[in-house]
Each structure stands twice: as structure tokens, then as C-alpha cells.
Amino acid sequence: xxxxxxxxxxxxxxxxxxxxxxxxxxxxxxxxxxxxxxxxxxxxxxxxxxxxxxxxxxxxxxxxxxxxxxxxxxxxxxxxxxxxxxxxxxxxxxxxxxxxxxxxxxxxxxx
Numbered sequence: 839x840x841x842x843x844x845x846x847x848x849x850x851x852x853x854x855x856x857x858x859x860x861x862x863x864x865x866x867x868x869x870x871x872x873x874x875x876x877x878x879x880x881x882x883x884x885x886x887x888x889x890x891x892x893x894x895x896x897x898x899x900x901x902x903x904x905x906x907x908x909x910x911x912x913x914x915x916x917x918x919x920x921x922x923x924x925x926x927x928x929x930x931x932x933x934x935x936x937x938x939x940x941x942x943x944x945x946x947x948x949x
Contacts, residue, residue, distance in 0.1 A: 840880050843927045847878065847885065850931065865913055875936060875941035876911035884922035887930065888913030889937040896933070902926050903933070923926055 851857060851868050865879040866890075867937035871934070879886040889924045893905040893916050919930050 840884055843885055843921055844878070844880060846924070847887070847921075847927060849936075851876065852900070857938075867914060869949060870873060870941035873913045873941040875937040877915075879913065882921060882929070884926075886913075887919040887921060888915050888933070889917045889919065889933060890915030891917045891933065891937050891940065893917050895936075900926070900929055902930075 851859075854870075856870060858869050860869070860874075862877075863879045868876040868878075869873050873890075875890045876933070877888040879888070887907070893907055896903065896917070900922045903919050904920070905916060906913075906918045917933070917937075919926075919933065921927050921930055
């Protein structure tokens with residue numbers, strides 16, 4: 839199940855310019871230059887993706903997005919996505935793209 843969404847997500851991330859991938863004990867992180875922006879945790883029921891995004895910038899967030907800024911968690915950033923299917927992955931890509939662009943130093947107003 840997780841592989842059905844893990845492979846398209848990692849393919850998308852690898853298609854971005856100048857990314858580094860680091861394998862950690864419990865997750866894989868992606869960074870642009872020295873700025874990590876995304877962490878992917880494989881789970882039996884899907885993926886847990888952490889993003890370096892301010893939770894307050896999210897508008898009309900889907901129910902699989904949560905603020906983890908006030909709780910202890912493994913990963914990167916303040917936003918956690920619990921992705922269980924392809925539709926959720928597709929809905930997550932703009933958030934992942936926003937985190938990537940922020941790591942590049944570009945901020946957007948889309949999300």
C-alpha cells in the first residue's frame with residue numbers, strides 16, 4: 839500500500855533541482871542546499887510526511903494535515919501529512935512544492 843504512493847512521491851521529489859536525500863533511522867529527509875524541507879516516514883497504512891512550513895500559512899487544510907509544532911515528533915518542520923491514498927498524495931503536492939520553494943528562498947501566497 840505505502841509503495842503505491844511512496845514511489846510517485848519520491849519520483850516527484852527527485853525531479854526537483856539540486857535536492858539531497860538523506861536516510862535517517864526512522865525516515866528519509868530531503869533538503870535543498872543546507873535547508874531540509876521534507877521528511878518521509880513509511881507506515882503500514884500509508885506515509886507520514888513532515889514539512890517545514892508554518893502551519894499558520896495553510897488555508898482550508900485537508901483533514902489529513904495537522905499542526906505538530908506543539909508536540910514532540912520525529913521529522914522536519916511543523917506540518918504533518920498522513921497520506922493513505924493517491925488522492926491525498928495529489929492534494930499534498932502543492933504543500934510539498936511550497937515547502938521546497940521556501941527552502942529555495944522563494945515564498946508563495948498560493949497556500
